[in-house]
Amino acid sequence: MQTSSSWFGHPRGLSTLFFTELWERMSYYGMRALLVLFMTEQIARGGLGMSVGKATAIYGLYTFGVYALALPGGWMADKLLGQRKAVLVGGILIACGHYTLAIPALFAFYLGLGLIVLGTGLLKPNVSAIVGELYPEGGARRDAGFSIFYMGINIGAIIGPFACSTLGEKVNWHLGFSAAGIGMTLGLIQYVIGQKHLQGIGDVKDEAAAPEALKRSWKYFFFGVAATVFLTFVVAALSMAEILPLTLVGFVRATGVLLVILAILYFAWIILFVCQNRDEQKRVAAIATLFFGAAMFWSGFEQAGSSMNLFARDFTNRVFMGWEVPVGYFQNINPLFIVILAPVAGSLWVRLGKRNPSIPAKFGYGLFLLAVGFFVLAWGSMHASAENQVGPMWLIVTYFFHTVGELCLSPVGLSSITKLSPKRMVGQMMGTWFLGAALGNLIAGLVAGYLETLPTNQLFFVVASIAAGTGFLFLLFSAPIRKMTGGVT
Numbered sequence: 001m002q003t004s005s006s007w008f009g010h011p012r013g014l015s016t017l018f019f020t021e022l023w024e025r026m027s028y029y030g031m032r033a034l035l036v037l038f039m040t041e042q043i044a045r046g047g048l049g050m051s052v053g054k055a056t057a058i059y060g061l062y063t064f065g066v067y068a069l070a071l072p073g074g075w076m077a078d079k080l081l082g083q084r085k086a087v088l089v090g091g092i093l094i095a096c097g098h099y100t101l102a103i104p105a106l107f108a109f110y111l112g113l114g115l116i117v118l119g120t121g122l123l124k125p126n127v128s129a130i131v132g133e134l135y136p137e138g139g140a141r142r143d144a145g146f147s148i149f150y151m152g153i154n155i156g157a158i159i160g161p162f163a164c165s166t167l168g169e170k171v172n173w174h175l176g177f178s179a180a181g182i183g184m185t186l187g188l189i190q191y192v193i194g195q196k197h198l199q200g201i202g203d204v205k206d207e208a209a210a211p212e213a214l215k216r217s218w219k220y221f222f223f224g225v226a227a228t229v230f231l232t233f234v235v236a237a238l239s240m241a242e243i244l245p246l247t248l249v250g251f252v253r254a255t256g257v258l259l260v261i262l263a264i265l266y267f268a269w270i271i272l273f274v275c276q277n278r279d280e281q282k283r284v285a286a287i288a289t290l291f292f293g294a295a296m297f298w299s300g301f302e303q304a305g306s307s308m309n310l311f312a313r314d315f316t317n318r319v320f321m322g323w324e325v326p327v328g329y330f331q332n333i334n335p336l337f338i339v340i341l342a343p344v345a346g347s348l349w350v351r352l353g354k355r356n357p358s359i360p361a362k363f364g365y366g367l368f369l370l371a372v373g374f375f376v377l378a379w380g381s382m383h384a385s386a387e388n389q390v391g392p393m394w395l396i397v398t399y400f401f402h403t404v405g406e407l408c409l410s411p412v413g414l415s416s417i418t419k420l421s422p423k424r425m426v427g428q429m430m431g432t433w434f435l436g437a438a439l440g441n442l443i444a445g446l447v448a449g450y451l452e453t454l455p456t457n458q459l460f461f462v463v464a465s466i467a468a469g470t471g472f473l474f475l476l477f478s479a480p481i482r483k484m485t486g487g488v489t
Contacts, residue, residue, distance in 0.1 A: 016194030018152035023187025030160025033328030060445015069121025070434030079217035083126035083202035093119030098181030132418030147346030154335035165328025298440025306448035337403035360481040366409030367471030373401035374464030
């Protein structure tokens with residue numbers, strides 16, 4: 001049980017998790033602000049000289065992996081490590097990944113991305129799951145706690161691009177990656193010191209901790225690793241032999257299709273064979289619905305690191321008082337709005353009480369606001385070009401609408417997963433939330449690649465239209481989805 005001391009009226013353990021997530025997000029968003037810019041920069045200027053299509057495909061695959069491994073990361077925490085140890089191991093891998101990216105070699109670039117993917121898969125779902133365990137009573141107070149936690153994410157997201165973009169764009173790309181590693185290291189130090197406030201929270205649950213259960217789980221783990229390595233080897237061999245020719249973009253598309261199929265099969269398996277009663281089945285079905293809604297939201301929102309980042313570089317006037325503002329600084333607009341508006345949103349859900357919109361309604365509002373932002377950017381980019389650059393206000397207004405939409409959907413989604421999940425599967429179900437983000441990131445990378453063939457305003461208009469349509473469906477079917485939640489708000 002956590003200690004009785006409090007932090008701004010919340011359990012003291014929230015501060016430990018707040019700052020752990022803050023520094024992890026500093027490292028992630030700092031590096032993300034550089035990634036596509038570094039890959040598309042000319043080799044002579046220290047970049048990798050990739051085309052936009054290839055760079056955004058790699059970006060999409062990387063950000064997909066960061067979130068996709070949240071599902072096995074949640075399973076490992078539930079069955080093998082416990083959430084607290086999983087967060088520690090994940091943080092170590094992330095820090096090593098960023099320091100590896102600081103090495104100016106192509107193999108180090110891909111190895112560093114791989115380490116970050118593995119580490120984030122362990123850390124990301126489990127730190128959120130521990131936050132949920134701090135509030136066994138549930139309710140609006142848990143939502144408020146998640147909103148505070150979400151503010152920590154965005155403070156880190158502000159620090160990251162400032163530090164990493166200043167060093168990366170103005171001095172040396174690899175120094176920017178080093179700054180991200182230092183941020184994660186600070187987060188690890190703080191986490192180890194603050195673990196005393198998480199006593200009894202984040203351990204392997206009783207039935208999973210039994211010796212026979214642990215032995216069986218380790219067997220499944222090694223089997224899964226072996227199967228993954230074997231499948232990777234087979235695909236690589238078939239591709240090299242030109243029996244199964246795959247381009248990078250083709251591989252990313254195939255991965256997206258496979259992920260959708262696996263998600264459907266996974267949720268069907270849980271509902272039909274793992275859930276112990278009708279209430280659990282309905283709630284997991286609600287989680288599945290939120291999964292696909294979140295995927296559609298993130299497929300638009302995560303254009304921030306790809307197409308919107310390139311729009312800021314190529315079509316936005318960034319000169320301020322004679323100084324050219326680094327492109328990555330525009331990545332700070334969203335988290336700055338979050339820090340300002342997150343406390344407002346958190347208190348709003350509490351004040352509304354019985355008038356609080358349902359979870360699916362909040363998803364619908366979030367998707368509509370995402371669409372409004374892209375309609376604004378589509379309008380602003382109609383006549384933008386390298387010679388006729390637009391003012392930064394177009395991006396600022398777009399990020400404002402995206403931020404309000406994010407506050408309607410993301411912290412509420414995180415909280416709802418912890419409330420809807422069967423207690424013995426919180427880590428896995430939190431993993432499905434991030435799997436939805438993984439699918440959205442993968443789609444975002446593919447969509448951004450169309451900048452090579454589509455006018456910018458057309459690309460943004462299509463994204464806006466899809467988001468608006470999905471939001472309409474959530475509002476239309478909010479009542480039946482709410483029934484599946486069993487009254488959880």
